[in-house]
Amino acid sequence: MKKAKPMDAVLILLFVLVSLVPLTGLLPRPAQSAQIVRVTTPEGTEEYALDDHTIALDSHGYHLTLAVSADGVQVTSSDCPDHTCMKTGKITRAGNAIVCVPAHVRVDLVGGEGYDGIAG
Amino acid sequence: MGSRVRWMIGTALFCVLASGLSYLEFLLPINAAVPIPGFKLGLSNAIVLFLLHRDRRQAFAVLLGKTALTALLFGGATSFVFSLCGALLSFFGMLALDFLLAEHITDLSLSCAGGVLHNLGQLCAAIAFMGGKALLPYATPLMLAGLCCGAVIGLFLNTFSERMNGVLAKLRF
Ligand SMILES: [Zn+2]
Numbered sequence: 001m002k003k004a005k006p007m008d009a010v011l012i013l014l015f016v017l018v019s020l021v022p023l024t025g026l027l028p029r030p031a032q033s034a035q036i037v038r039v040t041t042p043e044g045t046e047e048y049a050l051d052d053h054t055i056a057l058d059s060h061g062y063h064l065t066l067a068v069s070a071d072g073v074q075v076t077s078s079d080c081p082d083h084t085c086m087k088t089g090k091i092t093r094a095g096n097a098i099v100c101v102p103a104h105v106r107v108d109l110v111g112g113e114g115y116d117g118i119a120g
Numbered sequence: 121m122g123s124r125v126r127w128m129i130g131t132a133l134f135c136v137l138a139s140g141l142s143y144l145e146f147l148l149p150i151n152a153a154v155p156i157p158g159f160k161l162g163l164s165n166a167i168v169l170f171l172l173h174r175d176r177r178q179a180f181a182v183l184l185g186k187t188a189l190t191a192l193l194f195g196g197a198t199s200f201v202f203s204l205c206g207a208l209l210s211f212f213g214m215l216a217l218d219f220l221l222a223e224h225i226t227d228l229s230l231s232c233a234g235g236v237l238h239n240l241g242q243l244c245a246a247i248a249f250m251g252g253k254a255l256l257p258y259a260t261p262l263m264l265a266g267l268c269c270g271a272v273i274g275l276f277l278n279t280f281s282e283r284m285n286g287v288l289a290k291l292r293f
Contacts, residue, residue: 002278004228007221011229015236015267022259 034094034109037073039066042104062103073107075100130293131178134171135185138164142190156261158202158242164190165210165234166273169227170281172214183211202245209241210234227281228274235270236263 037048041059048055048068054076055066064085065077072092075085078100085100085107094111141163150161164186171179187207191200214234217225239262247255 001282002226004226004278005224007224008226008229011225012232012271015232019236019260019263019267022256025256
C-alpha cells in the first residue's frame with residue numbers, strides 16, 4: 001500500500017490547470033478596433049468615421065437610420081418589413097456587419113488601413 | 121519454459137485482460153452518466169501502468185495490442201487512429217513522468233497524467249482529422265473526466281500493486 005506524495009498533488013493541480021487551457025480558445029477574441037463604418041447600398045459604397053452621428057439612408061424604397069458612435073454602429077429605425085437589421089443591435093467589432101435584405105443595405109465595420117490585411 | 125516464451129504469453133494474457141476491461145467499459149452505459157462524446161473510463165490503463173513499473177517493453181506491447189484488439193472487435197479504422205493517438209500520448213507522458221519524477225510521485229499522478237493525456241491525444245487526432253474547432257468545447261470536460269478516472273485507477277494501483285506483484289511472483293511471472 002503506497003501513500004500519495006506531495007508531488008502527486010502538485011501534478012494533479014497542474015493537470016487541472018492544463019485541462020482548463022482549451023477553454024481559452026472559446027473566449028471571445030479581443031476586439032479588433034474598428035475604425036470605419038462602410039455602408040453599401042445599390043447606389044454605391046460610402047465610408048464614415050466612427051464618431052457620434054446619425055446617417056439617414058434611402059435605399060430600394062425603404063428608409064433606415066444608422067446611429068454611429070465611437071464604439072460601433074446600429075440601425076435605430078427602419079421601415080423594412082422584417083426589422084432584422086434593427087434586431088442585430090449594435091455591432092462593435094471590425095469584421096462584423098449588419099445586413100438589411102429588403103433594403104439591399106449592408107453595413108460593415110472595418111479596421112484601420114493597417115489592419116486590412118488581417119481583417120478577413 | 122523459455123523466458124521469451126513466458127514473456128510473450130504474459131503479454132498476450134495482459135492484452136486479453138486489458139481488452140476485457142475495455143469491453144466491460146463498452147458494455148457499461150457510461151455515456152448516459154457522462155454525456156461527453158468519446159469519453160472512456162480508461163480502465164485498461166490500470167494494466168498498462170501496472171506493467172510500466174515491471175517491464176516497459178511489455179507495457180508498450182500490451183498498449184498497442186489492446187488498442188488494436190479493441191478497435192478490431194468493436195471499433196473502426198477511425199476510432200483505432202484516435203485511440204492510438206490517445207494511447208501513445210498517454211503512454212509516453214506517463215513514461216516521461218515516471219522517468220523524471222519516479223522518486224517523488226506515485227501511480228496516483230501517473231494515472232491522472234495518463235487519463236488526461238489519453239483524452240487529449242484522442243481529441244487532437246479528432247480535431248486534426250475532422251478539421252475545425254467544433255470539438256474544442258469538449259476538451260476541458262474530457263480532460264477533467266479523464267483526470268478523475270485516472271485518479272480512481274491510480275488510487276487502486278497505489279493500494280493493490282504490491283499485492284498483485286506478489287501474486288504474479290507466486291505464479292512465476
Ligand atoms: Zn431591415
